Amino acid sequence: MSFAARILGRTPLGWLQLVHHPMRFAMALAGVSFAVILVFMQLGFMNMLFDTTVMFHKQLKADIVLVNPAARNLIDIRTFPRRRLIQALGVEGVADGEAFYIGQVNWVKPGTSDRGIILAFGVRGDFDVFHTPGVTALQPGLSVPGTALFDTGSRGDFRAFSKLIADGARPTTEVAGKTIQFDGIFRLGASFGSEGSIIVSDQTFFAISPKALPTTPNLGIIRVESGHDPEVVAQRIAAVVAGEDVKVMTMQQFITTSRNFLSRESPIAYIFSFGVMMGLVVGIIIVIQILSTDVQDHLPEYATFKAMGFTNRSLLSIVYEQSAILTVFGFVPGLIASLVCYELVRGAVSMPIAMPLDRVFLVFGMTAVMCFIAGTIALRRVSKADPAEVF
Amino acid sequence: MLAQASMPAIEIHGLSHWYGEGALKKQVLFDIDLSVARGEVVFLMGPSGCGKTTILTLLGALRSVQKGEVRVDGVELFGAGEKQVVACRRKIGFIFQNHNLHRSLTALENVRMGLEAQGKRLAVDADARCLAMLAIVGLADHAHKRQDKLSGGQRQRVAIARALIADPKIVLADEPTAALDSTTGYEVIALIRRLARERGMSVLMVTHDNRILSLADRIVEMEDGQLISAQTPASHIGRSPAPADNSLNTGEVTIS
Numbered sequence: 001m002s003f004a005a006r007i008l009g010r011t012p013l014g015w016l017q018l019v020h021h022p023m024r025f026a027m028a029l030a031g032v033s034f035a036v037i038l039v040f041m042q043l044g045f046m047n048m049l050f051d052t053t054v055m056f057h058k059q060l061k062a063d064i065v066l067v068n069p070a071a072r073n074l075i076d077i078r079t080f081p082r083r084r085l086i087q088a089l090g091v092e093g094v095a096d097g098e099a100f101y102i103g104q105v106n107w108v109k110p111g112t113s114d115r116g117i118i119l120a121f122g123v124r125g126d127f128d129v130f131h132t133p134g135v136t137a138l139q140p141g142l143s144v145p146g147t148a149l150f151d152t153g154s155r156g157d158f159r160a161f162s163k164l165i166a167d168g169a170r171p172t173t174e175v176a177g178k179t180i181q182f183d184g185i186f187r188l189g190a191s192f193g194s195e196g197s198i199i200v201s202d203q204t205f206f207a208i209s210p211k212a213l214p215t216t217p218n219l220g221i222i223r224v225e226s227g228h229d230p231e232v233v234a235q236r237i238a239a240v241v242a243g244e245d246v247k248v249m250t251m252q253q254f255i256t257t258s259r260n261f262l263s264r265e266s267p268i269a270y271i272f273s274f275g276v277m278m279g280l281v282v283g284i285i286i287v288i289q290i291l292s293t294d295v296q297d298h299l300p301e302y303a304t305f306k307a308m309g310f311t312n313r314s315l316l317s318i319v320y321e322q323s324a325i326l327t328v329f330g331f332v333p334g335l336i337a338s339l340v341c342y343e344l345v346r347g348a349v350s351m352p353i354a355m356p357l358d359r360v361f362l363v364f365g366m367t368a369v370m371c372f373i374a375g376t377i378a379l380r381r382v383s384k385a386d387p388a389e390v391f
Numbered sequence: 392m393l394a395q396a397s398m399p400a401i402e403i404h405g406l407s408h409w410y411g412e413g414a415l416k417k418q419v420l421f422d423i424d425l426s427v428a429r430g431e432v433v434f435l436m437g438p439s440g441c442g443k444t445t446i447l448t449l450l451g452a453l454r455s456v457q458k459g460e461v462r463v464d465g466v467e468l469f470g471a472g473e474k475q476v477v478a479c480r481r482k483i484g485f486i487f488q489n490h491n492l493h494r495s496l497t498a499l500e501n502v503r504m505g506l507e508a509q510g511k512r513l514a515v516d517a518d519a520r521c522l523a524m525l526a527i528v529g530l531a532d533h534a535h536k537r538q539d540k541l542s543g544g545q546r547q548r549v550a551i552a553r554a555l556i557a558d559p560k561i562v563l564a565d566e567p568t569a570a571l572d573s574t575t576g577y578e579v580i581a582l583i584r585r586l587a588r589e590r591g592m593s594v595l596m597v598t599h600d601n602r603i604l605s606l607a608d609r610i611v612e613m614e615d616g617q618l619i620s621a622q623t624p625a626s627h628i629g630r631s632p633a634p635a636d637n638s639l640n641t642g643e644v645t646i647s
């Protein structure tokens with residue numbers, strides 16, 4: 001008796017029927033894998049979008065932020081009156097705080113004459129606000145006007161330029177018409193909205209972003225004294241600065257709100273979910289097609305089995321066994337192919353695309369449901385197998 | 392138990408059957424009475440379309456009984472529920488005109504399906520049992536071949552092994568020799584008869600095959616949905632010279 005038969009206590013008919021038609025089996029697996037890849041890519045892109053949206057947020061050493069209530073994302077962050085920040089600094093439990101400036105500036109890509117747009121972050125040189133490795137040491141140097149740090153994760157080939165900076169050659173390029181000298185590098189990475197970024201002091205920021213004013217920062221960074229709950233302090237600040245011109249959020253709220261804005265209020269999540277659905281529908285259609293053909297092909301055998309005393313249920317389990325086989329054997333190659341695709345995408349767009357374990361389980365679950373539904377539709381024909389017709 | 396043993400394996404009383412609905416409704420069986428004793432081998436003969444297969448499908452619980460009594464091993468099939476139907480099918484070994492083997496399975500696996508049909512987990516000795524059964528039908532060396540590697544006669548013998556593996560009390564066979572040449576046909580039926588003797592199985596077999604008539608304990612003839620005669624092979628053998636073995640004819644038959 002085969003190993004499977006011994007374990008199951010029955011002949012693995014579903015499996016035997018599938019492998020008996022290798023071409024059909026291969027097509028079914030290709031269909032499932034294809035659906036799996038589609039779903040993984042959609043989820044990958046969607047989460048890439050969400051992750052890059054809050055990628056910057058996560059770099060900030062902040063407990064509470066002040067921001068314009070109408071802010072949507074980093075590109076469209078708007079401003080709020082600096083006096084709100086000063087008011088907040090007086091609130092009990094607040095340790096320190098600083099104004100933070102964010103803006104898009106055009107620049108000449110180093111070593112070329114191409115113009116591009118890059119995101120500039122401006123903050124006082126002596127205000128240590130970045131978790132980003134290396135920045136804390138480099139930031140004080142930015143107090144020299146006209147100097148900047150360069151994001152080596154920017155989209156494009158900046159390897160030579162980055163190397164020059166790292167070697168201490170202090171290369172320059174034109175940013176918003178001004179010559180800026182690059183004294184150091186950090187790594188943040190591009191997002192859908194920005195090609196890359198630079199960090200400058202607030203003074204340099206005003207120089208390259210003429211419309212920006214010291215009195216209207218884009219973000220207020222607030223840190224609480226140790227032992228204070230950011231949420232409680234945030235409520236106190238809100239009570240003080242209450243108004244239409246500013247919104248107080250803990251860092252956690254800031255991150256969640258930014259993510260949620262995308263996933264709930266922008267059509268992006270719909271678009272990607274639609275992509276996921278399409279992948280699953282394509283998979284279901286292919287699997288139904290294959291399983292129905294298999295059922296149809298074996299109707300005389302099924303009828304014979306019924307005549308022999310097999311219950312309807314035991315025959316249905318043949319189809320579900322096939323669903324399970326297609327799930328597992330279609331998912332695994334799909335997952336492997338998706339990992340390869342993720343790697344390709346990561347290289348191409350300079351954005352983080354990860355394969356967290358929960359997504360692996362989620363997509364496996366979706367694949368299982370997909371094959372189960374397809375099996376359930378395909379097996380309706382099993383009941384058509386009439387044992388009276390076999391004589 | 393004694394009552395059980397003396398009770399016929401198959402009992403049919405006043406069985407009528409109709410196909411179709413409304414204006415197309417057509418009666419194909421008329422008030423049939425027939426019983427087959429334990430261990431008896433009965434051939435059912437008659438012209439095409441007279442209703443032989445219909446009787447087998449009713450006996451095998453493959454169709455529901457519309458009118459009359461049909462008792463298989465003591466179980467009444469008129470108005471039987473799903474459970475009884477399945478239980479009844481499991482007591483019967485079916486041998487079809489077409490072997491109906493599963494293409495994806497080897498001879499041994501096909502035979503094993505006969506055990507699985509009983510609805511229990513396969514025992515560890517299942518394969519040994521199936522091999523022994525295949526040896527009985529002379530296929531010990533072909534156990535691991537699929538049907539496309541077997542001849543017609545070999546396939547039919549696999550089907551017989553499958554029908555007999557679970558020790559059925561009753562064997563229903565519909566023209567099992569139709570696809571076989573005359574020598575193989577005779578051998579296969581002789582085999583069924585021998586097994587019926589050894590195991591006390593009752594066999595009801597539809598056949599048109601005159602060469603095997605000597606193997607029957609009793610021959611029942613039908614015409615137009617009615618039984619017309621019951622006879623021992625001897626009386627039939629006016630047309631067929633093969634000698635009959637009636638030593639085990641325990642038929643207590645009533646034909647009306």
Ligand SMILES: Nc1ncnc2c1ncn2[C@@H]1O[C@H](COP(=O)(O)OP(=O)(O)OP(=O)(O)O)[C@@H](O)[C@H]1O
Nearest residue numbers: 410411419437438439440441442443444445446597
């Ligand atoms: N499913 C069905 N629906 C309608 N009529 C049927 C059906 N099956 C059989 N019949 C009719 O019932 C009658 C008896 O058929 P049955 O198959 O029992 O005959 P048979 O004696 O087995 O014939 P054969 O020797 O050709 O196999 C025939 O007239 C046949 O046309």
Ligand SMILES: [Mg+2]
Nearest residue numbers: 443444445565
């Ligand atoms: Mg017939």
